[in-house]
Amino acid sequence: MARKRVSADTFEMALLCPRIAAAARPGQFVNLLLPSPDFGYRVLEGVAWHESCGRPFLLRRPFSIYRTDRSDQSDRSDGALDTLALLVKEVGEGTRRLGELAIGTSLKVLGPLGNCFRLPPAGTxxxxxxxxxxxxxxxxxxxxxxxxxxxxxxxxxxxxxxxxxxxxxxxxxxxxxxxxxxxxxxxxxxxxxxxxxxxxxxxxxxxxxxxxxxxxxxxxxxxxxxxxxxxxxxxxxxxxxxxxxxxxxxxxxxxxxxxxxEERMACGMGVCNSCVVEVRLPDGTLGHKKLCTDGPVLDAAQVNW
Ligand SMILES: Cc1cc2nc3c(=O)[nH]c(=O)nc-3n(C[C@H](O)[C@H](O)[C@H](O)COP(=O)(O)OP(=O)(O)OC[C@H]3O[C@@H](n4cnc5c(N)ncnc54)[C@H](O)[C@@H]3O)c2cc1C
Missing domain, CATH: 3.40.50.80 (Nucleotide-binding domain of ferredoxin-NADP reductase (FNR) module)
Structure with a gap:
């Protein structure tokens, strides 16, 4: 993991993730599990107890795949991409924590998730x-x-x-x-x-x-x-x-x-139904799509704005 500040509250970070980087398509995202705050010790009647010093991060945080790169560390001769760049805006506890993690920290990363953008016809x-x-x-x-x-x-x-x-x-x-x-x-x-x-x-x-x-x-x-x-x-x-x-x-x-x-999202895999958006179905009635698996990319004309 490496990091570069882009503006006052936004930074770019690189994650070495060869399998995800090689498969990623524009529009897809990853779901990051942040390491829980450090555990501390409390001494109770002469015995040291393990105790959490803060709330653990239960929910993963979704981030778009901003770019894929080839790292200096790559030893592959086929030129395969092995690094994901994310662009992160600090808005709350999780994104701030991400901005503080020591370079080299390992994170659990799920991805690539979601669908991708359809490209326009040639020359358009x-x-x-x-x-x-x-x-x-x-x-x-x-x-x-x-x-x-x-x-x-x-x-x-x-x-x-x-x-x-x-x-x-x-x-x-x-x-x-x-x-x-x-x-x-x-x-x-x-x-x-x-x-x-x-x-x-x-x-x-x-x-x-x-x-x-x-x-x-x-x-x-x-x-x-x-x-x-x-x-x-x-x-x-x-x-x-x-x-x-x-x-x-x-x-x-x-x-x-x-x-x-970019609605609020939890599992990122279509299980929890926390990211549904209302869409207009082809027969004109209203229905729902899960942004994590049917999206995050949707035809704008489908969405019931
Ligand atoms: C598919 C997808 C891709 C995303 N890509 C990026 C990205 O590339 N870069 C980036 O900086 N952010 C991205 N987001 C938003 C990012 O996931 C949230 O900003 C992040 O989860 C907030 O975590 P937090 O713990 O810092 O904030 P919290 O403390 O949880 O919340 C702080 C604030 O952020 C808002 N928030 C929380 N979760 C979301 C969410 N899922 N979407 C929008 N707002 C939210 C809350 O309403 C609150 O105002 C993406 C979201 C989705 C669903």
Whole structure:
């Protein structure tokens, strides 16, 4: 396990998991069991008793597979990938604990779990829309789309520049060639890493700065209006309200849209039914899908927003 901070409350961590890394597809996730807090000793009438110093982590925590890599430690000659990168936002006890674990700690990891994104037809453009750490669910897809030569656009939004889930540099060299959003400043922040993959990047923050001031869905709306009907597949991951707006915009512009949803989840394997979402079935009635096994990727048009 290795770790790198990306923003004030978000870090990237690498896990050496050869079997999961080799099988993982964009959109899938892992379910991590965090080590329980250390046990301590209490001396009672001269006898040392084993006693837990804190609550153990009963529930696993789900995280999207952000990227797969080949580690320096790999001794395989076939170039197989052996490492998973996760992008984690610290929101509670479990994610904070994950951020504190000593490098080299072993974790129990279940995966790869869930379904994956369907890729667009050859040559078709893809618009990836992320709200905050939702980018974690799209990072691997962005790489796969570029590997296959799809024109790929990434719209990433957060409340502030500091909360963006990618490292930023001043640039925007790709934007003058694609002036799809009028509200973007001429010189603006971008992700050099994504641009080096050939992804056209547009960042948004509600608090403004050297990027679009507003919602990431405004950027998507402007982009889809410029493109006209058809020819773009939309992929999104982020807060539910953002996903609902993305689904609406995609429907208005006739763009196929898949969303990776991040509801609360426990077992990750279809047993506990804690992650069901309401969907509209082909006959028009309402039904349920389990996000862990039927998802996390769903057709946006199916979800009863
Ligand atoms: C399929 C899937 C993929 C995910 N991928 C990522 C990822 O790549 N990176 C990332 O940072 N997070 C991801 N999440 C969300 C992540 O699992 C939760 O943030 C994490 O479980 C919170 O654990 P905690 O102990 O820190 O927080 P807790 O103390 O349990 O909760 C703190 C806060 O987080 C919210 N929360 C708890 N569980 C979830 C959940 N499952 N989904 C959304 N919010 C939750 C709670 O409502 C609360 O506000 C994903 C969730 C799912 C279902």
């Amino acid at each position: 453009a893809a618009a990836l829309v992320a709200g905050g750490c939702g980018w974690a669910g799209l990072g691997m897809l962005a790489r796969e789309l570029r590997r296959l030569g799809h024109p790929t656009y990434a719209f990433i939004g957060a409340q502030s520049v500091e909360a963006l889930p990618v490292e930023t540099t001043v640039g925007g060299a790709s934007l003058p060639r694609e002036p799809f959003v009028e509200g973007l400043p001429d010189v603006c922040l971008t992700s050099a890493e994504l641009e080096s993959l050939g992804v056209v990047v547009a960042l948004a923050a509600e608090s403004g700065g050297k990027l679009y001031r507003g919602l990431v869905t405004d950027l998507l709306g402007a982009f889809l209006r410029k493109r006209g009907q058809g020819g773009v597949n939309v992929y999104a991951c982020g807060p539910r309200a953002m996903l609902a707006r993305v689904a609406e915009l995609a429907r208005e512009h006739g763009a196929p849209c898949q969303v990776a949803m």
